[in-house]
Amino acid sequence: MSFFHHRYTVHHSSVVELQNVCKTYWFSSNNKAEVIKNVSLKIKKGEYVIIFGPSGSGKSTLLYLIAGLEKPTSGRILIRHRDIARWKSEELARFHRLKIGIVFQTFNLIKSLNVWENVALPQAESGVPYKERYRNALSLLEFLGLGKHAYKHVNELSGGEQQRVAIARALINNPFIIILDEPTGNLDSASANEILELIYNLNRKSHHTILMVTHNPSHLQYANRVIFLKDGQINREIKVPRASRVVFGQGQVMPEFQVTALPEIEKEPPFPTLGTVPYPGETTAGLPSTPTLSSPSVPPPPLTSPPKEESPQPSRPVLPEESYEALRRYRGEV
Amino acid sequence: MKLVDILRIALRMLKVNWLRSLLTIIGIAVATLSIVVLVGFGYGMQYVTIGSILKSKSLFSLDVTTLSESGAATLNKEAIEEFKKIPGVSEVSPVYIAEAQIIFNDKLVSTTVRIGNRSLPALDGVNINFGSPFEEDKFQIVLSSETLNMLETDAKHILGKQIILKLTDPNTPSNIINISKPLTVVGVGTGGDAPVNYIPEIVIKDLNKFQITSAKVNARDRDSVIAAETAIRMKGFQVETLLKTLDDARNVFRWVTVGLFFIASIALVVASIGMFNTLTITLLERTREIGIMKIVGITNRTVRWLFLIEAALLGFLGGLSGVLGGYFFSFFIEFLVNKIAAKFQGIPVNLFQFPIFFLPFMVIFPTLLGCLTGLYPSVRAARLNPLDAIRYE
Numbered sequence: 001m002s003f004f005h006h007r008y009t010v011h012h013s014s015v016v017e018l019q020n021v022c023k024t025y026w027f028s029s030n031n032k033a034e035v036i037k038n039v040s041l042k043i044k045k046g047e048y049v050i051i052f053g054p055s056g057s058g059k060s061t062l063l064y065l066i067a068g069l070e071k072p073t074s075g076r077i078l079i080r081h082r083d084i085a086r087w088k089s090e091e092l093a094r095f096h097r098l099k100i101g102i103v104f105q106t107f108n109l110i111k112s113l114n115v116w117e118n119v120a121l122p123q124a125e126s127g128v129p130y131k132e133r134y135r136n137a138l139s140l141l142e143f144l145g146l147g148k149h150a151y152k153h154v155n156e157l158s159g160g161e162q163q164r165v166a167i168a169r170a171l172i173n174n175p176f177i178i179i180l181d182e183p184t185g186n187l188d189s190a191s192a193n194e195i196l197e198l199i200y201n202l203n204r205k206s207h208h209t210i211l212m213v214t215h216n217p218s219h220l221q222y223a224n225r226v227i228f229l230k231d232g233q234i235n236r237e238i239k240v241p242r243a244s245r246v247v248f249g250q251g252q253v254m255p256e257f258q259v260t261a262l263p264e265i266e267k268e269p270p271f272p273t274l275g276t277v278p279y280p281g282e283t284t285a286g287l288p289s290t291p292t293l294s295s296p297s298v299p300p301p302p303l304t305s306p307p308k309e310e311s312p313q314p315s316r317p318v319l320p321e322e323s324y325e326a327l328r329r330y331r332g333e334v
Numbered sequence: 335m336k337l338v339d340i341l342r343i344a345l346r347m348l349k350v351n352w353l354r355s356l357l358t359i360i361g362i363a364v365a366t367l368s369i370v371v372l373v374g375f376g377y378g379m380q381y382v383t384i385g386s387i388l389k390s391k392s393l394f395s396l397d398v399t400t401l402s403e404s405g406a407a408t409l410n411k412e413a414i415e416e417f418k419k420i421p422g423v424s425e426v427s428p429v430y431i432a433e434a435q436i437i438f439n440d441k442l443v444s445t446t447v448r449i450g451n452r453s454l455p456a457l458d459g460v461n462i463n464f465g466s467p468f469e470e471d472k473f474q475i476v477l478s479s480e481t482l483n484m485l486e487t488d489a490k491h492i493l494g495k496q497i498i499l500k501l502t503d504p505n506t507p508s509n510i511i512n513i514s515k516p517l518t519v520v521g522v523g524t525g526g527d528a529p530v531n532y533i534p535e536i537v538i539k540d541l542n543k544f545q546i547t548s549a550k551v552n553a554r555d556r557d558s559v560i561a562a563e564t565a566i567r568m569k570g571f572q573v574e575t576l577l578k579t580l581d582d583a584r585n586v587f588r589w590v591t592v593g594l595f596f597i598a599s600i601a602l603v604v605a606s607i608g609m610f611n612t613l614t615i616t617l618l619e620r621t622r623e624i625g626i627m628k629i630v631g632i633t634n635r636t637v638r639w640l641f642l643i644e645a646a647l648l649g650f651l652g653g654l655s656g657v658l659g660g661y662f663f664s665f666f667i668e669f670l671v672n673k674i675a676a677k678f679q680g681i682p683v684n685l686f687q688f689p690i691f692f693l694p695f696m697v698i699f700p701t702l703l704g705c706l707t708g709l710y711p712s713v714r715a716a717r718l719n720p721l722d723a724i725r726y727e
Contacts (some may be wrong), residue, residue: 067627069721089634097631108626108724112350113343122630169630277450 013176015176015209016043016066021075023061037063037232038075043177048203048210050220053229059213062229063216066211067091068100087246097122101170101178105185107162107287109154109169115254116141116150117166126173139330140168143323144198167198167226172210174331178202184219196222200245205324206331217253221245335636337643344644353618355648358605358612362652362700363659370660370696371667372598374686376515376591378485381687384583387576394559395457397574398549398566407570409546417551420565422558426551427451430544433502435510436481436531438492447475447501447531449541450550455523455532457550464489465521467469468534472511475499476521476532489522499533504544513537602703605652610707613645617711624715625723634716639701641712642705649704661693 023036035058035091043049051059064070065077067150076089077084079099087095096102109118116137123133141150144164149157163183170178180199202208212223220226221244226237239296240254248254348355398417400409406691407413409428417426430449435442448454452467455476475497482488496516503509517533533539551566553559556577563573624637664686672682 064721067629093631093633095629095631096629102629104724107722108622108629110626112346117346121627121632124343125335125630125632125636127336130339173631192349223721 010096013045014042014143015039015080016211017078017081018066019076019078021062021065021072021077022068023065024073036065036072039229039234040075041227041234043209043211045176046203046207047214048200048211049210050223050226050227051213052217052220052226053215055245057229058232059229060181061232063179063213064333065210067100067179068095093125097125098173099175099177101167101173101175103163103166103170103178103180103183107159107166107186109162109165111154113154114150114246115146115152115154115165116156116198118154118165119172121169122173136172136330137168137251139326140171141165143326143330144168145323158191159187160194163187163191164198164290167195167202171327171330172203175208176209180210182213182215184214184216186253201324202327203260205321206327221248221252221254243282302309335632335638340636340639340643341647343705344640344647345639347620347644348647353620354386354612354615358609358648359652359655361605361608362602362649362704363656365598366653366656366700367660367663367694368601369572369595370688370693371664371686372594373477373591373692374664375727376587376594376659376687377687377692378683378685379691380584380587380591382683382685383587384580385585387580392554393576394553394555395576396551396553396559396563396566398551399547399572400570401570401575408483408551409571411546413569413571414546414549416569417549417562417566417696420551420562421560422554423553424463425453426549427453427454427457428537428546429454429550430538430541431547432504433507434531435500436477436485436496437485437498437500438485441485443481445481445484445531447499447533449533449535449538449544452534454550454552455521457552458530459525460523460532461525462521463598464525465493465519468520468532470534473515473517473537474520474534475517476523477519478531479522479524481531482522495519499665501538501568511540511543514539517613545661561585567607576599589591602700606703609645609648609704610647610710612709613641613711616644617641617659617715621718621723621726624718625726628718629724637718638712638716641715643709644707645704646701647704649696649700649702649707650711652699652704655695656700657696660696661688664688685703 018039018041021036021039022034025033025035027033029127039062052060053059053144061070065072066079068087069081071085084092084095110121113121116134117138119137120128120133123136128136128181138147138150141147143211144167146157146161146164146168149161154162154165163186167178167183178199183199184195187195196219199210199212203210206304210223212219214220223240226238226240227234228238244254398409400407411428413427414426417423427450432449433442433444433445434447437443448458452470455462455467462476463479464515465476468476472645477492479489482492485492496518498516499513501511501513503511517537520625523532538544551562553562559575559577563575566573625635668685671685675682
């Protein structure tokens with residue numbers, strides 16, 4: 001049994017740990033926004049965790065805190081048992097380059113570079129030789145079904161393809177965790193489902209630890225665990241049964257989460273702006289109250305309730321099985 | 335990131351906004367071109383002038399004159415003998431100057447003669463194109479080509495012929511000293527400071543009437559020039575050396591060239607401000623991309639270098655094309671000027687000269703200037719907060 005096999009299958013020690021983390025933005029001495037209030041949470045190796053909440057709930061801020069892009073006002077953030085608040089900019093850059101993959105709603109690709117150069121950019125910084133990183137980027141793009149687009153300009157790709165390029169870039173240095181901030185927010189439903197399947201399979205088949213932020217309740221069945229965030233606090237935490245994704249398929253909301261699919265949330269614009277973090281002058285206090293999970297109008301059906309009569313839609317596989325095998329090989333697991 | 339990769343990305347960035355990059359490069363190139371042409375012209379003038387100085391005189395010759403102060407040493411035969419004893423001195427000739435009338439073929443011309451040794455024409459930097467210098471014990475004369483023009487004759491017709499010479503008495507200008515015998519023309523010379531003719535001392539019976547106005551001393555080599563100069567100066571005479579004249583000329587031209595460089599540099603300053611403007615706008619345009627780079631783990635150092643290298647590239651490309659353009663442009667001008675000069679029987683000259691260090695310098699200088707203008711945008715780019723940067727529209 002190889003070292004990697006041992007590393008990824010046997011253990012579930014926490015790779016991300018938040019201890020009483022608070023984040024407050026001060027606009028003036030008496031005007032502040034408490035975006036994150038006393039959040040503690042643990043993410044284990046190989047887990048797929050979704051942070052779910054309405055906009056303004058602080059979920060993106062929480063993600064940025066874990067990614068080291070924001071510093072907590074108080075509390076500790078331990079990434080693999082090391083406090084990232086103490087890191088200097090060089091160390092943080094190394095962390096972003098090698099240890100963590102970040103994917104955004106707006107893809108955030110560099111337009112002056114072509115597709116494969118975008119994917120290989122983090123390796124260029126690490127000093128990986130040109131040919132080697134070209135090969136790495138190309139094989140990754142091949143795995144993600146973008147091989148023929150490698151030399152194209154970023155703008156020539158569709159949204160879904162661009163997001164897959166962004167995911168390839170996040171994967172290139174084989175990070176231990178992939179963080180996604182509303183990765184499907186700018187996509188049509190077909191591409192969104194493709195991306196969701198891809199993320200799901202990255203977790204299930206090539207054992208990446210995933211942390212995703214979403215406000216769409218129909219994504220929740222993909223995760224192992226859903227953390228409900230409201231007004232900067234963890235409201236509830238639900239473990240998702242293994243078969244949920246198969247049972248509920250794409251685009252459906254599990255009855256467990258149906259309460260959250262209330263009109264206010266669905267009324268959100270189809271293309272929300274990236275900034276769910278309050279900007280200066282905007283506070284969470286003034287936001288319209290969103291329905292709370294603790295006061296459901298309809299009691300949630302028990303998980304043991306039989307699934308709906310209609311046979312579940314089999315999800316369309318995005319990539320052939322070999323791709324994930326190749327990805328596992330890329331990670332050095334096989 | 336490795337320098338090669340930074341360079342690769344910086345080049346790509348330049349290509350994205352190619353028109354703006356091109357215009358910036360052209361700005362730098364035009365400024366560099368003007369500096370190259372002007373400074374090249376300054377150097378060219380220096381070479382032409384120094385060349386003509388060197389042609390007119392023997393490089394290691396010294397001009398000795400008396401000081402104007404009272405009680406200064408006088409130039410006389412004894413002094414001339416003493417000069418000959420100074421180590422490193424190869425030749426010494428006294429110089430008498432006399433107003434003269436030359437009669438040839440019933441034509442009379444008023445001119446000047448210099449009286450001295452056989453080597454005097456050479457020491458004066460006169461080239462004897464036809465014939466030879468006079469013999470010191472014979473009644474012979476070396477005429478200048480200008481005198482020949484005045485006599486309306488040429489070297490072929492006058493060489494070997496005899497002329498009649500009359501001198502003006504230096505003490506009583508109304509007195510004319512007639513030379514008893516006619517003089518044979520043995521040589522015709524060109525060059526030197528003024529159109530003068532040369533005769534040996536023997537021609538004048540009563541040389542005491544004349545005063546030695548100056549002495550020509552020739553040293554063996556460069557070091558002897560300085561030794562002889564100090565030795566003669568110690569004796570209380572005034573000495574002028576060609577080396578010093580050359581140094582003075584070089585100094586003047588150095589300052590002229592520096593002046594030209596600074597005047598042309600104004601264009602480069604303007605171009606640099608343009609480049610600074612370009613880079614600042616580039617920074618604003620690329621804020622998002624810088625944010626993305628930082629989020630995927632590009633270090634602040636790399637971001638800083640990326641901007642610096644881009645600015646340096648702009649400067650380098652501008653400098654390189656400016657130098658090449660300036661080089662060919664000066665060739666073109668020189669070609670035109672010489673073509674026009676040839677029409678008027680002028681001598682072709684090298685109007686432009688480029689010292690070896692100058693052209694590479696004019697590539698490096700705009701490159702460094704580019705780095706300088708890129709400094710501020712690069713530091714600002716490195717300081718950007720990644721999250722703010724990716725939200726920037």
